[in-house]
Amino acid sequence: MLPVKSLLRYKSVCKSCEYxxxxxxxxHEEDDDGAGYxxxxxxxxxxxxxxxxxxxxxxxxxYVYFFPCSELLFNGAFHWWAYEHGDEWxxxxxxxxxxxxxxxxxxxxxxxxxNKRAFLVLNESFALLLFNYSEQTSFDIWLMTQYxxxxxxxxxxxxxxxxxxxxPVFFWKHELLLEKANGQLVSYDLKSQRLKEYQVYGAxxxxxxxxxxxxxxxxxxxxxxx
Numbered sequence: 001m002l003p004v005k006s007l008l009r010y011k012s013v014c015k016s017c018e019y020x021x022x023x024x025x026x027x028h029e030e031d032d033d034g035a036g037y038x039x040x041x042x043x044x045x046x047x048x049x050x051x052x053x054x055x056x057x058x059x060x061x062x063y064v065y066f067f068p069c070s071e072l073l074f075n076g077a078f079h080w081w082a083y084e085h086g087d088e089w090x091x092x093x094x095x096x097x098x099x100x101x102x103x104x105x106x107x108x109x110x111x112x113x114x115n116k117r118a119f120l121v122l123n124e125s126f127a128l129l130l131f132n133y134s135e136q137t138s139f140d141i142w143l144m145t146q147y148x149x150x151x152x153x154x155x156x157x158x159x160x161x162x163x164x165x166x167x168p169v170f171f172w173k174h175e176l177l178l179e180k181a182n183g184q185l186v187s188y189d190l191k192s193q194r195l196k197e198y199q200v201y202g203a204x205x206x207x208x209x210x211x212x213x214x215x216x217x218x219x220x221x222x223x224x225x226x
Contacts, residue, residue, distance in 0.1 A: 019048075020046055020048055020049065021046065022044070022045070023044070023046075023047070024043070024061070024080075025045075027042070042060075042063065042064065043056070044057045044061060046098065061091060061100055062083060062084030062089055062102070063082060065081045065082065065083060068118075069117075069118035069129075069167065070117060070118065074121055074126055075147055077092040077093055077094040078092065079126075088109050089102040089103060089105070090126075103149075105117075105128065105153075106128070106142050108140075109130070115132050116131050116133070116167070120168060120170065121171060122141065122143060122156070125147075126144040127142065127143055127156070128142040128143075128144070129142075130142070133167075136162065137162055137166065138160035138161045138162075139159040139162075141155070141156040141158070141159065142156060162195060164180050164182070166179050166180060166181045169207045169209050175188065175189050176190065177207075177209060179204075183203060184200065185198045185200040185202070185207060
């Protein structure tokens, strides 16, 4: 078997002051003619700093796609975009309980429909942005008004079309941070509907934005994490 992708994330569980790493690996097998590899299964492992060791989780999860803004920490759980048997899901891993859950995307999502997906947080709700790269890009914003309830998806608004804007980065208050095709950081004000440019540039798809909380809990060094 050949592990071709893995996800390594470092998160804290405030209730127990534990630190964990979750690693999701796609396992592939060589096809019959030996010309390539076919998807076989997904392997899930957790590193626990309190025990300084890795352990596997016996769970079946769908195929996980990794790309910018398809990963989100929200409501005590980490979320990914996943696909299985022609259906799309939001795969969530609740850090304290170590339970995986699957939530359907809105019916408007039909894989493959050519649109990109982004997971963000807007107005303290889980937000899904649908968009497609072009010279003038529009962003449809959907909110999960009841967390974990697929039937609660509701369309919030549409932003754009915006010229040469390539992808979303982060919601901050009433502004949406975006990345232009030339790597420039811009923001769109949802109230005034105006675009503001910043003299900040980066490599394509390099911008990331995270909300953090200060903590007095020291992260002890582990020996078995690599």
